[in-house]
Amino acid sequence: xxxxxxxxxxxxxxxxxxxxxxxxxxxxxxxxxxxxxxxxxxxxxxxxxxxxxxxxxxxxxxxxxxxxxxxxxxxxxxxxxxxxxxxxx
Amino acid sequence: xxxxxxxxxxxxxxxxxxxxxxxxxxxxxxxxxxxxxxxxxxxxxxxxxxxxxxxxxxxxxxxxxxxxxxxxxxxxxxxxxxxxxxxxxxxxxxxxxxxxxxxxxxxxxxxxxxxxxxxxxxxxxxxxxxxxxxxxxxxxxxxxxxxxxxxxxxxxxxxxxxxxxxxxxxxxxxxxxxxxxxxxxxxxxxxxxxxxxxxxxxxxxxxxxxxxxxxxxxxxxxxxxxxxxxxxxxxxxxxxxxxxxxxxxxxxxxxxxxxxxxxxxxxxxxxxxxxxxxxxxxxxxxxxxxxxxxxxxxxxxxxxxxxxxxxxxxxxxxxxxxxxxxxxxxxxxxxxxxxxxxxxxxxxxxxxxxxxxxxxxxxxxxxxxxxxxxxxxxxxxxxxxxxxxxxxxxxxxxxxxxxxxxxxxxxxxxxxxxxxxxxxxxxxxxxxxxxxxxxxxxxxxxxxxxxxxxxxxxxxxxxxxxxxxxxxxxxxxxxxxxxxxxxxxxxxxxxxxxxxxxxxxxxxxxxxxxxxxxxxxxxxxxxxxxxxxxxxxxxxxxxxxxxxxxxxxxxxxxxxxxxxxxxxxxxxxxxxxxxxxxxxxx
Numbered sequence: 001x002x003x004x005x006x007x008x009x010x011x012x013x014x015x016x017x018x019x020x021x022x023x024x025x026x027x028x029x030x031x032x033x034x035x036x037x038x039x040x041x042x043x044x045x046x047x048x049x050x051x052x053x054x055x056x057x058x059x060x061x062x063x064x065x066x067x068x069x070x071x072x073x074x075x076x077x078x079x080x081x082x083x084x085x086x087x088x089x
Numbered sequence: 090x091x092x093x094x095x096x097x098x099x100x101x102x103x104x105x106x107x108x109x110x111x112x113x114x115x116x117x118x119x120x121x122x123x124x125x126x127x128x129x130x131x132x133x134x135x136x137x138x139x140x141x142x143x144x145x146x147x148x149x150x151x152x153x154x155x156x157x158x159x160x161x162x163x164x165x166x167x168x169x170x171x172x173x174x175x176x177x178x179x180x181x182x183x184x185x186x187x188x189x190x191x192x193x194x195x196x197x198x199x200x201x202x203x204x205x206x207x208x209x210x211x212x213x214x215x216x217x218x219x220x221x222x223x224x225x226x227x228x229x230x231x232x233x234x235x236x237x238x239x240x241x242x243x244x245x246x247x248x249x250x251x252x253x254x255x256x257x258x259x260x261x262x263x264x265x266x267x268x269x270x271x272x273x274x275x276x277x278x279x280x281x282x283x284x285x286x287x288x289x290x291x292x293x294x295x296x297x298x299x300x301x302x303x304x305x306x307x308x309x310x311x312x313x314x315x316x317x318x319x320x321x322x323x324x325x326x327x328x329x330x331x332x333x334x335x336x337x338x339x340x341x342x343x344x345x346x347x348x349x350x351x352x353x354x355x356x357x358x359x360x361x362x363x364x365x366x367x368x369x370x371x372x373x374x375x376x377x378x379x380x381x382x383x384x385x386x387x388x389x390x391x392x393x394x395x396x397x398x399x400x401x402x403x404x405x406x407x408x409x410x411x412x413x414x415x416x417x418x419x420x421x422x423x424x425x426x427x428x429x430x431x432x433x434x435x436x437x438x439x440x441x442x443x444x445x446x447x448x449x450x451x452x453x454x455x456x457x458x459x460x461x462x463x464x465x466x467x468x469x470x471x472x473x474x475x476x477x478x479x480x481x482x483x484x485x486x487x488x489x490x491x492x493x494x495x496x497x498x499x500x501x502x503x504x505x506x507x508x509x510x511x512x513x514x515x516x517x518x519x520x521x522x523x524x525x526x527x528x529x530x531x532x533x534x535x536x537x538x539x540x541x542x543x544x545x546x547x548x549x550x551x552x553x554x555x556x557x558x559x560x561x562x563x564x565x566x567x568x569x570x571x572x573x574x575x576x577x578x579x580x581x582x583x584x585x586x587x588x589x590x591x592x593x594x595x596x597x598x599x600x601x602x603x604x605x606x607x608x609x610x611x612x613x614x615x616x617x618x619x620x621x622x623x624x625x626x627x628x629x630x631x632x633x634x635x636x637x638x639x640x641x642x643x644x645x646x647x648x649x650x651x652x653x654x655x656x657x658x659x660x661x662x663x664x665x666x667x668x669x670x671x672x673x674x675x
Contacts (some may be wrong), residue, residue, distance in 0.1 A: 003532040013418050015486060025556075032553050035545040042538040047454045057466075061550035064467040065474050069558045072345035076268065080346065080525040086577055 032058070090133040091515055094150045094198060095125050095164060099191030106184045107223065118171045118183050125194070126164040129544065135235050136200050144262045148200025155527035159197045159317045163190065164383045166309050168391055169308060173396055173504035174302035178615055186306045187216035193310040197317055201260040202250045205318075209246060209282075213239040216311060219303040220295050228298040234573065235295040238281060238288060246278025265322050265437035274321055283315035283366060284359050286339050290573035293359060297351035297408070298600030301399040308395045309388045312358055313673065316365045316384045320527075325372025330461050331372055336363025337468035342473035345562070346569040348410050350398045350484050354391070357434065357476040360468060361387050367461055368449040374528035376452025382526055383449060386441035390433035393508040394480065400501050401484055404494035410564040415489025420496055424485040426505040433512040435477030435548060436469060443544065444535040445522070451533070472491065473551040482555075521533065539600050618650035624666055 014020055036055050051060075084085030102121040109117045117302070134157075138149035152160075177183070186410045192215060213236065220232040252271035254260055265272045279369045284292040302631030305650050323329060338359025347353045368380030401416060404461070417424045429440070436442030446469065453462040453521045493506060496502070515522050625646055626637070629639060649655045 013415065013489065015417065021545075028549075028553060028556065032549045035542060035549050038542045038618040039430070042542050044539040044543065048403070048457075048459055056155060058550045060466060061470045061547040062472045062554055064555035065551045065559065067119065068467070068471045068474060069345065069554065069561055070341050073561050076346050076567075076569065077340060079570045081499055081566065083566055083568055085568060085570075 091128060091131045092135075092137040092152075094129045094131050094138065094195070095126060095132070095160060095261060096191045096195035096198060098125050098128055099167070099187045099194065103184045103187035104425060106180050106187065106191050111178060112175075112529065113177060114180060115171070115175045115184060116129065118187065119175070121173045122164065122186065122190075123220050124166040126167055126168050128160075128584040129157070129160040129164045129194075132160070133470035135231070135316055142203060145201070145203060145254070147204050147260065149204055150199030152197050152198065153527070154525070155317070155321060156197050158385060158525050158527060159313070160194060160389050161525070163194050163197065163310065163313075167390050168503045169392065169507050170302065170306050170309075171307060172507070173376075173399075174497055175500035177300075177302050177494060179300075181192075182219065182222045182300060182303060185215050185222065186302070188215035189219060189306065189310060190386060193314050196314045198508060202262050203260050205249055205262055206243075206250055207213065209314075212311065212314065213243060216307060218297045219307055222303055223298060223300045229497030231295045232296040233293050234576065237576070238291040238398030242278045242288065242595065244278075245274050245281065248354060249274030249276075249278060251639070256390070262321065262576050264324055276326070279315050279318045279322070280366075282311050283336075284312055284361055285336055285366065286359075287572040289336070289339070289359055290571040293347075293352050293355035293571065293575050296355045296358075297349055301403045305392060305395045305399050308354070309389050312362045313384050313388060316362060316369070318367045318382060320377055320380055324369055324377055327370055329366050329370030330458065331370070333363045333365070333367030334461055334468075335568045336366060337464060338447060338471070339363070341468060341471035341475050342465025342602075343473075343569055343571065345479070346563050346567075348567060349394070349408050350401070350413065350480060351408055352409060353410075353475060354394050354398055354479055356385065357394075357472065360475075362470060363436065363468065364446060364449050364465060368452060371449070371452045371456055371458065371461070373452050373456060373532070374530040375455060376449055378523075378526040378530055379450075379452050380444065382445040382519075382522055383442075383645065385522060385525075386433070386445040386512075389508050389511045389515070393505055393512060394427060394434065394476065395510065396501065396505045397423050397430060398480075398484070400505070401494075403501070404497050405492050407492075409566070410483035410487075413484045413490060414487040414494070415485075415493070416492060418484045419493050420485070422593065423497055423500050423505070424481065424503070426509045427485070427498060429479050429509040429512050431477045431481045434515065435473040436544065437473075437477075437516075437548060438536075438541055438544060439513060440515045441512045441519070441522075443516055444519035447535050447544075453519060470547050470551040472577055473548050478552060478555045479562065548656060615647075615651060615665070618647050620667050620670060621650050 033056070036058050039054060046056075090603065099121065102125075106114060106117065126485075132150075132152045132284045134152050136148045136151045138147075140147045140149060158231065170186070174183070174186075187214060192208040192211035196205055196212065199205040216240075217232050217236045220228055220235055225528070249271050251560075252274065256269075264276070281288045281291075296307050299307055319329065336359050340356045340363060342360070344353045344356035344360065347356060347383060365380040365383050365387070368376040368383065371377075380544075398408070398666060401420065404420065405416075407413055421640075433440035433442045450462060451463050453465060523533065622643060626639070626643060629642060634642060
């Protein structure tokens with residue numbers, strides 16, 4: 001069912017064009033900024049005290065995801081094996 | 090209103106599958122699951138079908154708000170999967186799926202521990218059939234490992250149930266409070282099915298080895314019956330908070346390492362069930378409702394994700410991220426619907442995850458559980474990383490691998506469309522779901538400005554990290570070692586160890602014993618002849634025999650004794666001499 005074309009035949013879709021990609025990056029940064037700016041217009045009660053400062057959730061999202069990726073990357077050094085690892089013997 | 094156990098409908102109905110062929114078989118399965126959904130919605134509240142079983146009163150049907158909620162989602166999902174698998178004509182798979190779903194409904198509507206255990210085990214056997222249905226070496230091996238782990242879990246549950254009945258004399262299945270061995274054994278048995286580490290590796294090991302429709306069906310029932318059983322039996326058991334938090338992070342960690350799309354989704358089941366288990370551990374009405382509501386929403390969006398992954402596998406024959414990419418061009422509907430599922434699992438506003446997961450997190454806040462809350466928030470951000478973006482990005486976007494499979498068939502799209510509709514419907518208007526929740530709590534409003542903004546911040550910055558760290562997330566053609574290593578490699582090592590150690594010991598013992606026996610046998614074989622010679626040679630020397638004559642006599646005596654050809658009198662004399670000698674020695 002699958003039909004594979006050689007690399008030359010692959011036409012670049014609209015999502016792969018550099019201009020679109022640049023636009024998407026700008027959109028991503030703008031949305032992130034917007035979510036932080038929106039916090040100016042709401043009143044938020046901290047749950048535990050320390051989580052009350054401005055942009056807490058943005059920071060939490062950023063730091064926790066960065067840490068998760070780094071920890072997974074580090075763990076991968078020890079845990080990743082070739083796909084035929086269990087079939088070798 | 091009815092009081093017919095919906096489980097029986099599917100279990101008995103499954104037996105008729107072989108009598109239908111071709112498309113009629115698919116239509117029959119759709120009709121049967123549709124009828125089951127109707128039966129579940131028409132169930133009267135109360136307990137029915139009381140049966141005496143070896144002196145114990147079994148309650149074969151218990152309908153209350155909790156069992157009804159799970160019954161509705163199970164049968165609704167059964168109907169949607171039967172539409173999804175319309176193209177599939179394999180009677181074995183249809184039968185196994187119906188047995189599996191039927192027994193899951195049986196667990197949910199059982200009022201006592203004995204019938205619950207009965208259905209629990211049918212579920213294990215039927216689900217292994219779905220894994221084996223792919224009929225290749227990998228699925229066969231994964232199925233064998235799967236069934237071994239589930240036998241272990243089932244035996245723990247059985248031991249716990251028997252001890253519980255022995256101690257209390259009651260078979261009723263209600264909340265357990267005593268912290269004793271019986272209840273802990275039951276808890277362990279249930280946690281195996283909930284895929285709690287360290288006995289969780291069966292899930293990402295086996296589900297991705299099943300068929301396209303097999304993994305779609307499997308994704309919903311085993312873990313969610315475990316969640317149901319935990320809500321019913323172990324609400325407020327604090328250890329579950331720890332177990333749930335570990336599951337939530339563990340799932341993300343492995344999903345980030347994985348390359349196979351269905352294995353990524355399998356790990357994210359563990360992550361999501363972690364939220365529910367934490368909710369059960371918190372144990373307040375809000376948290377328990379959150380666990381139930383999240384299970385409801387999870388079945389829908391996880392099913393949708395597995396369906397879109399299944400459609401990709403069906404059309405391309407590939408499931409590894411390194412082989413996929415750029416499919417948005419030729420599978421736009423699958424991409425769109427899969428993305429709805431990805432947004433729902435990430436709890437994006439306007440999707441079902443947003444309105445259900447927040448109940449659990451809010452439950453943790455109300456109980457001032459700082460660490461649990463923190464882990465759940467981190468895990469929420471992590472979900473968007475591994476399932477929300479990673480799955481659709483590497484499968485449908487990323488680098489175009491030149492695959493041009495075309496859109497999948499329309500029945501699959503209809504099934505995905507229905508689930509996507511529910512993902513958004515429950516996200517926009519969760520009130521019908523909230524009305525079904527089992528425990529009474531104060532009215533909850535998910536859409537507060539504060540909740541919206543904080544959730545959007547969390548998710549958008551997670552997305553930012555994903556794209557900033559993209560080079561670190563490059564897929565590799567690898568697998569990751571999980572706890573199944575211990576029984577896959579460890580099992581082999583144990584075998585080799587036992588082979589080497591046990592068989593060597595056997596060899597040494599055999600050598601020693603045989604040496605002694607052989608020496609003794611050698612000695613005793615001609616011992617009478619030698620003794621006879623010893624006695625007679627001295628007599629002959631005294632009698633004056635010498636030289637060749639003596640040699641001839643010695644040879645004759647030796648061969649006569651060995652062949653038993655001695656004159657009777659002489660034979661008796663030698664035997665007596667031998668007995669005397671033995672007597673003197675001893």
